[in-house]
Amino acid sequence: MSSDHLSTTFAALADPTRRAILARLILGEASVTELAEPFAMSLPAVSKHLKVLEHAGLIARSREAQWRPCRLEAGPLKDAADWLEHYRRFWEQSLDRLAAYLPELQRKEKTHGRKK
């Protein structure tokens, strides 16, 4: 089910270590040891995070090389971005409202300034 798929993706992204692992994989494939390096974490703790990411389809582990490198799989991230896209007009409206209000604020500021 597409909703469960999205829930799994968002749950996997709801952790700073897992997001940092994905950010590292932007640079290219990496082994579990390499991925664990920047974190003050045991290998099993990192492996647990990798399992969550793998289950969510956000990473894949090569079965060919002995060191089984992890690589980024961006499909679920696209689905998450597509879902968020429906809300874009809301955050753009907020910025538009601010942009529309700004000249008025500046005018008030100037009028206030002249009165002093």
Next chain:
Amino acid sequence: MSSDHLSTTFAALADPTRRAILARLILGEASVTELAEPFAMSLPAVSKHLKVLEHAGLIARSREAQWRPCRLEAGPLKDAADWLEHYRRFWEQSLDRLAAYLPELQRKEKTHGRKK
């Protein structure tokens, strides 16, 4: 901390009911009773989901009107979309690779077809 903020946003989005509530709020403000209507859920269960969304800054509840309508707050969704944006080239590359491979597939299909 910005990472905790993102974790809270993604965790709030990792539930189909909460995403459905946000989708309903695209149409405009709604009371808790109105938001609960489409779900086979008790009001307290819906209120619990609303608290998670409110804590994540994804909705705000008016303190003026007696019925305290909920409205969408898109700021955290923009932050989530901005984070995902870093990975766009990965899913676009996958589509590019598919687009590049497609003519070859079609050519093979035709060659195979002619041989028959």
